[in-house]
Amino acid sequence: MPVLVRFAPGSMARVILLALLLVSGLLATLPVEAMQAADAVAPAQAPTATEPATDAPPPDDIRGRFDFTFGRVAARLAELAAKLPLLLVALLIVAFAAWLGGFVSRRLHLLRLRTDNPYMDALIRNVLRALLVLSGVLIALELLQATALVSAVLGSAGVIGLVLGFAFKDIAENYVAGVLLSLRQPFAPGDHVVIDGNEGKVVALHSRSTLLMTLDGNELRLPNALVFKAIILNYSRNPKRRFDFAVTIDVGQSIHRAQSLGLEQVCRIEGLLSDPGPSWSVQEFAPTGIVLRFFGWIDQRHSDLGKVRSEAIRMVKAAYARAGIEGPRTTYHLLTARDESRGAEVRGDAEPVLGTDADTSVNRDIDAQLAEAQQAADGGANLLERGPDAR
Template identity: 60%
Template sequence: MPIVDRKPRTFSGKPLVWLLCLLIACASGAAWSVPAALLAKPAASSPTTDPAADRDTRDKLALRLRTADGLQAVVPSVSNGVATLDGLVRDEARRKTAAAIAAQTPGVVKVENRVEVHTGLGTRLRAAFDLMVAKLIQLVAATPLLLVAVAIVLLASWLGGFFARRLNWLRIKSSNPYMDGLLKRVVQSVAVLIGVLVALDLLGATSLVGAVLGSAGVVGLVVGFAFRDIAENYVSGVLLSLRRPFSPGDHVVIDTREGKIVALSSRATVLMTMDGNELLIPNAMVFKSIMLNYSRNPKRRFDFTVSIDATESISKSSALALEQIAKVPGVLNDPAPSSVVKDFAPTGIVLQFFGWVDQRESDLGKTRGEAIRLVKAAFATAGIDQPQTTYNIVSKRASAEETAPPKENESTRGAQADTSVNRDIDTQLAAAQRAEDKNLLDSGETKP
């Protein structure tokens, strides 16, 4: 068998080199890729959101916006603590106020204000309507409290009227009818004012009370200037009531206006003229005018003049006239009738005679007329002639059959004379006094 001589095998290192190169290349790629992934910062994880917390924050913000003035149209939304405001407002100030309210709401970390300023008519009308609805809702909610406040005011008014009608309980009743009525009005007004203040305080309107009291001075000045004449007449009426220069039924002359007093009201003095007409004189004019009161003194003097011829005796004529005047019913003996020589002129002598009457028993005009009638009759009987200043010239001759008509002399007796008090306007005066329901001079007494 042939022997096969085999040549021994030798090991080559080239495959190992290639394997090492491959491993180095792979290691290099891994080195470039892995460190980038390993060295990169992990992304920040987003915070976890709580929808319930956002809803709660939104509700709180919405409630605060609804209660703010002019922000009812602002609609809030909250997401992850970020409050977004949408809607319309009337001015920039309200827009800033909405953002401030949102920033102060707990749970809000950021505010995004998308509110727009809109001054259109529709927006204003809509805002006014929303405000009106809100006020009506508040009014309905406060109805029970409002009823209690009204009841307090009515009770205060009733109590004021109750105590005003019973001032004698308070020991402030006045015998002056005018002041008595004024005190009644003051007591009732104070009671009503206290009731109103208590009612406003109950309704929580204390700021309104302060504003009203604070503006009372300004309002008083304005009203005083606007109604100056009315206030002047009212104050004059108070002063006239305190002074009481006349009483109902007095015969007075106020600034050339003559008549009898009917009543004194808060604005005017009511006068009944001697013609039977009703005359209203402002109290300010009555207070400042010259006043003549005939009824204050019951004794009143009358006078009249008589002219006699210059050839007649003054003493004889005066004595005869005074004797006739003293016979007139109603003429007083104290003071007694008197006379003076008023004038002595070429046309004759003028004698003036005086007499006194008691106005409570006799009428001045009637007594004076009767005195003149008796003096004329006495002068005619005694042959005391009037001044001969008029001449009658007869141009025809009277026949024998014609005789002058007899002259009728006045009687010197005064038994039939009427000197009673003049009652011509008494019926009208009494009717006017009864019709005057606010007679501030009426104290329950009637004047004869």
């Protein structure tokens, strides 16, 4: 059954280039083989008038030069026609190697080389295809007895590669960084990250760049070398995320009442986690007001951080308005001497003196998540871990 070999446009161009390389190698070997054949068959035979001497110097007249040139061209064409079947066999070997490279690279699972990383799969596929095609080219050159051309090509490729290495240093650096990022995988598609101050969601990791979609819907492309060296903040690696917001009340309001009412409203929000539970703190006590800060945790897989935070602020503000808890005043009150003689007035809603049974224990909300992250961390010893003899 005949086998139909199909090539993509890019692969067809590479096959044509390899064919030209084989033809040039064959043409480079023709003069040497022609001289060797002439020496073996008739070493003492002088060239006749009808057979121009290919090694003799060209005559001085114009007609003699034309005859000499056409004679050399005819001799080379005759040698090429004699070796045409061998050249066709060499081209078939290269074409078969190119087809075999594509066939094997598309079936990595049969070789047990397939990984869960599509980027590494593409890299292994390209390396296998290149090795098989290179093997076919070497076999074809050996068949044409043009292996001397390989040394010349490799020597030239070394010099050209050195020049191109300096010229395309950034491209090579981005490509190597892409391979290392693919192996390490500090983020996954869809993760919410901040890379070197650029915030967005990961779209894809390409060979030379990382594609992000900003929260505004714009496409952001970062070089892999920059991503590899930058500080990466990944919001999506841990599904639990904390939100917080601040509320400022008047200095004359009861802190205990405000925090109790605020926590009650925060706990009523849908999507709030009970472990870790919500908390609060007094952030600042200033002449203009008392700043209270509330904290809560959500599961990012089921709740949106911005929506939950917005709803929490709305509910606390509405509850304070119903309870008569005022915010900071923007007006100043002047006390006259008559007011000072009366003494300081005590507000009716002043906060009662409480005991010292407030919770001041260490916050362990992060510790459990930190332990899970340390157990799931892959690769390398922890350089922060002390040995048994460390003090």
